[in-house]
Amino acid sequence: MLSLLLVPALLVAGFDFGGKVGAAFPAGGLASSHTSTAVLGAQAAWSHERIRLELGFGFISLPGQQNSPYQLTLNQLALSCGYEFLHRPNWGLEAWLGPGYAFARRHLGSARETGRAPFVVAGAGVVQHEGRSRLTLGLENCLFVESAAGKPVLSDVISLRAGVAYAF
Amino acid sequence: MRSSRLMAIGSLLTIGIVALGLLSCDTVLFRAGQDYFPLVPGSEWRYAVGNDTVTVTVDTAPAVAANRACTRLYRNLAAEYWVKSRTEVLRLYTRIEILPQGEDTIEHRFGRVYELPLVEGATWQVPFKDTLVFLGTDTIFYSHSLTGRVAAIEDVTVPAGEYTDCYRIELAEEIICRDTTRSQWTEWLAPGVGIVKRRSATTEELLASYRKGP
Numbered sequence: 001m002l003s004l005l006l007v008p009a010l011l012v013a014g015f016d017f018g019g020k021v022g023a024a025f026p027a028g029g030l031a032s033s034h035t036s037t038a039v040l041g042a043q044a045a046w047s048h049e050r051i052r053l054e055l056g057f058g059f060i061s062l063p064g065q066q067n068s069p070y071q072l073t074l075n076q077l078a079l080s081c082g083y084e085f086l087h088r089p090n091w092g093l094e095a096w097l098g099p100g101y102a103f104a105r106r107h108l109g110s111a112r113e114t115g116r117a118p119f120v121v122a123g124a125g126v127v128q129h130e131g132r133s134r135l136t137l138g139l140e141n142c143l144f145v146e147s148a149a150g151k152p153v154l155s156d157v158i159s160l161r162a163g164v165a166y167a168f
Numbered sequence: 169m170r171s172s173r174l175m176a177i178g179s180l181l182t183i184g185i186v187a188l189g190l191l192s193c194d195t196v197l198f199r200a201g202q203d204y205f206p207l208v209p210g211s212e213w214r215y216a217v218g219n220d221t222v223t224v225t226v227d228t229a230p231a232v233a234a235n236r237a238c239t240r241l242y243r244n245l246a247a248e249y250w251v252k253s254r255t256e257v258l259r260l261y262t263r264i265e266i267l268p269q270g271e272d273t274i275e276h277r278f279g280r281v282y283e284l285p286l287v288e289g290a291t292w293q294v295p296f297k298d299t300l301v302f303l304g305t306d307t308i309f310y311s312h313s314l315t316g317r318v319a320a321i322e323d324v325t326v327p328a329g330e331y332t333d334c335y336r337i338e339l340a341e342e343i344i345c346r347d348t349t350r351s352q353w354t355e356w357l358a359p360g361v362g363i364v365k366r367r368s369a370t371t372e373e374l375l376a377s378y379r380k381g382p
Binding site for chain 2 (some may be wrong): 028029030032033034064065066067068070072104105106107108109110111112113114115116117144146147148149153155
């Protein structure tokens with residue numbers, strides 16, 4: 001009976017699950033026709049010593065400027081690798097980097113355009129460990145890479161995010 | 169040492185996955201960040217219309233028309249007044265009719281030409297109606313409506329070059345005064361350039377050159 005309980009415990013050892021909230025700020029060309037908005041997301045991660053691998057999902061819905069019924073929504077899936085370069089017993093400083101893929105949708109009233117774009121996520125923040133809880137506060141940049149007329153074009157969204165996770 | 173190796177592997181993996189992702193990406197975010205109707209002072213567009221050339225320039229001096237700050241364009245030296253906001257592009261419509269008591273302005277207002285931002289499938293309709301009374305008894309019913317539709321996203325090749333991610337916009341205008349005038353035309357707007365092609369039942373304008381203002 002005890003071994004049956006130990007198996008799932010060992011399987012999830014080093015794993016944590018949680019959610020994140022924050023604010024996203026369009027930058028570059030996107031800033032001319034979009035305003036800031038909230039970010040919602042969830043993530044699952046595996047940590048070993050100072051290394052952390054995270055699979056995260058984020059949802060951003062950037063509204064248009066003024067009172068336009070326009071919106072740009074992004075559903076993002078990212079796999080990032082983090083490293084806690086400053087490690088203290090209860091807190092640390094972490095930087096993360098990884099690839100991601102976004103499903104984008106622009107809509108104005110009933111008109112819709114959809115598309116996909118790969119992106120690079122890079123961020124840094126403060127981490128606090130307390131028992132089984134893990135709190136993070138950081139700044140993150142999603143750099144979207146697209147190809148227009150054979151040339152790479154970049155768009156980015158900067159976000160300030162706070163996350164909470166439960167470590168098993 | 170081990171962590172730096174892991175970070176290097178992670179970075180290479182990131183570049184690899186993003187490069188693979190580029191093979192199946194669209195340009196939806198590129199279009200979302202582009203200006204499809206730039207009115208930069210000093211800009212100049214030259215269009216080939218059959219054997220003729222139409223030159224459109226943006227005046228560098230600020231202008232006021234119909235009590236509004238606006239941008240003045242010259243189309244072969246004829247002035248046009250435009251207002252661009254983040255949600256629409258307006259044009260000054262002026263119509264003068266010859267009435268029994270002389271010339272009279274029956275329309276002088278800014279009306280929407282494009283709804284921004286451009287999204288494929290978007291439609292807009294801008295009706296304007298007025299009833300004019302002259303000499304105390306006679307009346308003229310006046311109506312001017314413009315409908316627009318973002319029909320498609322296309323690549324366009326014109327003498328000035330090849331433009332990708334252009335919006336094809338279909339416009340229809342109806343003016344009812346003493347008689348009814350209907351016209352339809354299609355425009356292709358390129359990112360960062362503006363109108364690169366315009367086609368109506370009788371003419372076709374193709375962008376021959378574009379120079380962005382300083």
